[in-house]
Amino acid sequence: MHQGYAAVLCVLAVLRLEAAALGECELARLLQDQLGYEKRLQYTKHYFPVGYTLRVQYEEVLRPANITRLRAGAASEASLRYLWFHVSAQAVQRLREVLPEQHPSWPYARDLGRLLDALGREHYGQYRQSDVAAAVAELVQRLHSGERRPKAVRPKALLDNCLRVLRMLFQVPCRWGATESGGEAGSRRGGGGGGGGGG
Ligand SMILES: *[C@@H]1O[C@H](CO)[C@@H](O)[C@H](O)[C@H]1NC(C)=O
Numbered sequence: 620m621h622q623g624y625a626a627v628l629c630v631l632a633v634l635r636l637e638a639a640a641l642g643e644c645e646l647a648r649l650l651q652d653q654l655g656y657e658k659r660l661q662y663t664k665h666y667f668p669v670g671y672t673l674r675v676q677y678e679e680v681l682r683p684a685n686i687t688r689l690r691a692g693a694a695s696e697a698s699l700r701y702l703w704f705h706v707s708a709q710a711v712q713r714l715r716e717v718l719p720e721q722h723p724s725w726p727y728a729r730d731l732g733r734l735l736d737a738l739g740r741e742h743y744g745q746y747r748q749s750d751v752a753a754a755v756a757e758l759v760q761r762l763h764s765g766e767r768r769p770k771a772v773r774p775k776a777l778l779d780n781c782l783r784v785l786r787m788l789f790q791v792p793c794r795w796g797a798t799e800s801g802g803e804a805g806s807r808r809g810g811g812g813g814g815g816g817g818g
């Protein structure tokens with residue numbers, strides 16, 4: 620039911636992005652679906668040569684540990700979502716830069732880019748640097764200023780981080796249930812304490 624709903628939304632989003640005024644949570648949800656494990660695996664791993672890496676800046680690698688650190692430094696949740704948005708848009712841009720239009724991952728990267736564009740337009744475009752935590756503003760500035768790219772990262776790793784941080788930042792404000800967070804955590808860590816009692 621909710622899968623179907625998401626699919627419909629996705630089609631709508633792709634067809635009418637110009638007109639769409641989807642909420643931040645709806646767009647984040649669509650992104651989460653697009654970043655599902657099977658798609659990530661296929662489009663950012665199987666369709667790339669073994670061991671392929673992209674060159675990125677250090678600031679373009681945003682992991683849950685970064686968020687934990689920034690939270691400890693009292694960055695607001697809105698600031699963190701703003702940071703995640705900028706890093707993710709950059710990550711997808713890096714991916715798009717290396718894909719010719721004929722590549723089977725090209726439409727996937729384009730659609731991710733569209734969803735992020737919509738998020739930027741609808742929800743993050745109005746932010747000014749002065750509205751966000753100083754630490755975050757500085758990171759975003761560095762993100763857009765540097766052209767040195769000393770770090771080699773697998774394309775899938777970029778999107779893995781994008782999804783993990785997305786869940787970390789949107790799950791609570793968007794009231795996504797713990798059981799909806801999708802296959803990967805469950806299938807990868809067979810033993811662990813997912814704590815998903817459902818409900
Ligand atoms: C995240 O932390 C790593 C070090 O663990 C650092 O290199 C990177 O710049 C940080 N990313 C952001 C966006 O702060």
